[in-house]
Amino acid sequence: MAVEASDGPASFKRSSASKSNQLHSEMRNSASDRKESLLEKKIPKCDDSEDEEDNMSLSAIRMKVTHDNDKKATPNALKKSYDDSDDDDIPLSARLPHNTNLGESTLSVKRPLDEIGSLHSSSKKSKLSNPGSSINAKQISVKSDAKVEEEEDDDDIPISGKMNKVVKLVDKPSSSKKLKNVTKVNKGAAPSFKKKEKVKKSGNESEQLSSGDGQKKWTTLVHNGIIFPPPYKPHGVKILYKGKPVTLTPEQEEVATLFAVMRDTEYMQKEIFKDNFWNDWRELLGENHVIQNLKDCDFTPIYDWCQIEKDKKKQMSLEEKKALREEKIKQEEKYMWAIVDGVKEKVGNFRAEPPGLFRGRGVHPKMGKLKRRIRPNDVVINIGKDAPIPECPIPGESWAEITHDDTVTWLAKWRDPIKPNKLKNVSLAASSSWKGQSDKEKYQKARMLKSYIGNIRAAYTKGFTSKDITKQQIAVATYFIDKLALRAGNEKDDEEADTVGCCTLKVENVTAEGHNKLKFDFLGKDSIKYENTVEVELPVYKAILKFQKDKQPGDDLFDKLDTSILNAHLKELMPNLTAKVFRTFNASFTLDDMLNKETKDGDVAEKTAVYQHANKQVAIICNHQRSVSKNHSAQISKLNEKIDELQAVLKELKIDLDRARKEKPPLKRSSDGKNKRNLNPEAIEKKIAQTSAKIEKMQRDIHTKEDLKTVALGTSKINYLDPRITVAWCKRHEVPIEKIYTKTLLEKFAWAMDVDPDFRF
DNA sequence: TGAGCAACTTAGCATCTGTCTA
DNA sequence: TAGACAGATGCTAAGTTGCTCA
CATH class of the missing domain: 3.90.15.10 (Topoisomerase I; Chain A, domain 3)
Structure with missing residues (x-):
């Protein structure tokens, strides 16, 4: 056809x-040419089987091509294979010590990712090396092939196992004594789902692919809830109304401060923003307040005070900054982790959103409205039935509700004060197994x-x-x-x-x-x-x-x-x-196609430029834009000035070279007013080459800056480009993966690091 | 059948942090 | 060593999708 x-x-x-x-x-x-041939010639072997073949590990490649990058996270250390955890019949929780209490010192240090890998990997290898699991030999129709692809790839099966009845309870925060009791109860709990078994029993294709709404996502879930911003500390700085200072209550002052700090933003040019702010602030001021309109308010004293505070923070010594950072980490450490079915996982957003003025994008009818402070009694906590209920961090207050819903992946939620029909969820970080599994399913579906x-x-x-x-x-x-x-x-x-x-x-x-x-x-x-x-x-x-x-x-x-x-x-x-x-x-198809067509022999910089070019094309296709940075033109001007200076230097060097060859001394003073040394022609030639290289680099920088000033590359890299394409390409072309992915992205895409170098999307 | 809700993903901007350069 | 800068990370708004219920 x-x-x-x-x-x-x-x-x-x-x-x-x-x-x-x-x-x-x-x-x-x-792309369409290739797709056509795919249909006519039937799809090539499903690549997931390639994952299962022995392949050169990324760390080995890194050793080959990089020797000076040791400070960065090695992909090997980052390997956290979902394949491993998914395939084993032994539940993860059974392989980890029970009675793990979040927030105790035992969990205060992040479990190294390679340790996670070691927890899972032993049984994987034997399974993966099983040639019987390969689907290479299958030559059937297109649709059947696609189906086979799913079935053979164990990793695409949702984490969730059997359907479980949702249990909901409404509890009050418990005492620490109670927490301990619950933790003990938790000791015996073990996950019961066996993914592989479920797949084989299920004949329903769509059920296998589905992310499993309503299905059980976890058996045990332990976490410490969320942390709240500190209470507002009044500064006592007065605003001016018709030129006269006005004393505000702490509540009124807090909202005025939120407005004052917006002075340099574009929101201040928008009437809706100011109107919405005024309506909400006026309610706090009360009808008979001396302040009767926003136009006559001058927030400059508060703005200035905030600037001074900001500067003070900036001026702190490195030690002071470090101490503050460490103090913050100490306070937040226990909220940063959750234990899901015995596996320690990073929590994504464990902080309640602080109060602020709503910053809707575009022409949003609610921009400028006061987003009030979230309190514990706004927050629903979702946690394992036998897990200790997190202590409410604000004394005298309590959580809105405690649920034990194992069909969802959120740990806490509250209603958005600006859009009450929307919920804000707290969930695991992008590097977690849940997110990784979901990511992989997404790309498998796209590949299908x-x-x-x-x-x-x-x-x-x-x-x-x-x-x-x-x-x-x-x-x-x-x-x-x-x-x-x-x-x-x-x-x-x-x-x-x-x-x-x-x-x-x-x-x-x-x-x-x-x-x-x-x-x-x-x-x-x-x-x-x-x-x-x-x-x-x-x-x-x-x-x-x-x-x-x-x-x-x-x-x-x-x-x-x-x-x-x-x-x-x-x-x-x-x-x-x-x-x-x-x-x-x-997006993924385009990346794969472009990388394979455009990568030529060359150094790493040339290859990463090819990647960036492909990444840019995808960003254009997806219309991922960004606003031009405030100092873009200043940066360009500065680079141009530097180029001019270097070109003057170059000109002078060429004269000096000429003179040196005639055994004459260089011109007495260079253009920057410094005395010059007597150099031989070879040394001057070297300087000329260095200067020319600098100029070329700056010209390239200008070109790249201009080229990418309105294109956002990150969004597609994070959300649309199958990481297996990138990892396989890096392996094939000996490009260190760190040149493409940041530490955070390496963690997010840990599941893709084992891909075969021959992988094609 | 459609509205509303819940869960989760995608998105750009703000802020932080580490590195480079003068 | 400070300041500039770029890249990394965090924050939260704004989407998509699937489900429930009247």
């Missing part, structure tokens, strides 16, 4: 960045789409001309999501910024410009502008004109569609397929 129309996918050019988008277009063409994409594209191409308007809209929307990496686009209420995604595009967001060109112009997530002019296939162009006919600005372009209809349709095409999978698929 043909995957694309014979003339290939539409070529896309973003008006604002034509060069890069031409590349984008080329990439897509090449590779096997289906040909059929999906053929289906939506057919749908472009469907007489059923709903089917036609689904087809065009899917095309946009696939080709332009648009987000699904849920409905939003009036209390949010007015942004759109694919399903919520308005008539005015897409303009037909003739010659099959469509101009997209809208605000997407975070009110980031999406502006792109693309050439589409003729039936798509015609369909858009049809959808716009007889509609007014403000009307929905896809009036027969919403995200649930779209996703329901996608699920008919591939198990568990949703709109967002396309973004992951296209």
Whole structure:
């Protein structure tokens, strides 16, 4: 079956960045070529089996290519294989000492990751080396292959095991005596799920892939709750109202201070921000307060006081700063860890959000509103039934509720004071097994789409001309999501910024410009502008004109569609397929494709430049933008000045070289006023080379800075690029993984470090 | 069937921290 | 050794998705 129309996918050019988008277009063409061959020739062997083969460890590669990077975390030390923990029949908790009490000194030091690896690894090797588990030999249809891929890859199975009845209790905080008792009860508890067994029994493909909503996520869960910001300390600095100092109560002063420190931000230029602040602050001031409007308030004294405090902090000695940091760590240490089924895991956000003024993005109707202080009685704690209930850190107060819900992964939650129908959750850090497993499942699903994409594209191409308007809209929307990496686009209420995604595009967001060109112009997530002019296939162009006919600005372009209809349709095409999978698929596919086409022989710097280039293309595809930093132009000017100076030096050196060759002394004084030494021609040539290299480096820096000033590379690296592509490429090309990933990302992607060097997305 | 909710992921900006340079 | 700077990390807003219930 043909995957694309014979003339290939539409070529896309973003008006604002034509060069890069031409590349984008080329990439897509090449990508589709490859996909087509995949369908016609059947998918190659499923790569997960490659994970199971013996492969050169990353640490070995690092030893080969780096000798001077010892201070950084070694990937070997960071290996924390989920494969290991998942595959064993022995529950993790059974392999770790029970009765582990969080917050005790035994847990005050982070368990080294290599130790975690050693806890799990022994039984893995034997299983992984089992040739019988390889799926290389399987040559079956595309869909079957994809299914096999899932089944063979044990790691894709949700952590969750059997369904467990949710037990909910409402407890009051217990005494320490009670905590000890509960800990003892916990001693005997052991996780009972066996993932591997579950998979083999289950014949339901989608169930295997699902992240397991409503399924049991843990058996034992121990943690210490969350920490709250210290109470407000009044400073007593008065604001001026009509030029006269006004005394405020501590509550009024606290909110005034939150406003004062916003002086240099763009929020202060927005009337909604100031209006919302005034409404909330006025309530605190009371009706008969001397302050009757915001316009006559001068917050400068508080602003100045804050600046002085900031400077004082800056001026502290290194020792003082270090002491403060250590004190903070000491206070927070016990909140930083949780024990899940006997495994110590890092907690992500264990601090309650401090009070502040709401900083909604774009034109948000609630910006400037007071986000009140979160108190323990706002917070629901989720913890193991037998675990000690965390002590409430604020004396005299208590948690809102204690639950023991083993079907969720949050440790604590509270209602967002700004949007009361939204919850804020405290969960494990990105480096945790839960997040790692979920990440891997995400990439496996995206990888699975590779096997289906040909059929999906053929289906939506057919749908472009469907007489059923709903089917036609689904087809065009899917095309946009696939080709332009648009987000699904849920409905939003009036209390949010007015942004759109694919399903919520308005008539005015897409303009037909003739010659099959469509101009997209809208605000997407975070009110980031999406502006792109693309050439589409003729039936798509015609369909858009049809959808716009007889509609007014403000009307929905896809009036027969919403995200649930779209996703329901996608699920008919591939198990568990949703709109967002396309973004992951296209991002990872592009990286894989570009790295493999563009990496040439060269030094590490050249190879990392190739990676950065590919990363940038993905960021452009996903429309990951950032605002130009405040001092960008200053930095560029400074670099240009330095280049000018160096060029003057270079000029002088060339004269000196000329003179030296004629055995004449250098010019008496150099341009910077310093006396010069008498150097031989070789030494001057060396200096010339060094100076030229400096100039070249600075010119490259300027180019890179300009090139990336509005592109955010991090978002795609963290959320869209399958780390196995990166790790395998690093292994193949002897690039130290530390050149690509920070320490934190190495921890987050620990599950990917064992990948075979031949891995392809 | 659709609204509302809950859970979790994705996102950009602010702040912190470590390194480089004068 | 201080200040500048870049990169790393933290924070929290803003999405997507799936489920429940009327």
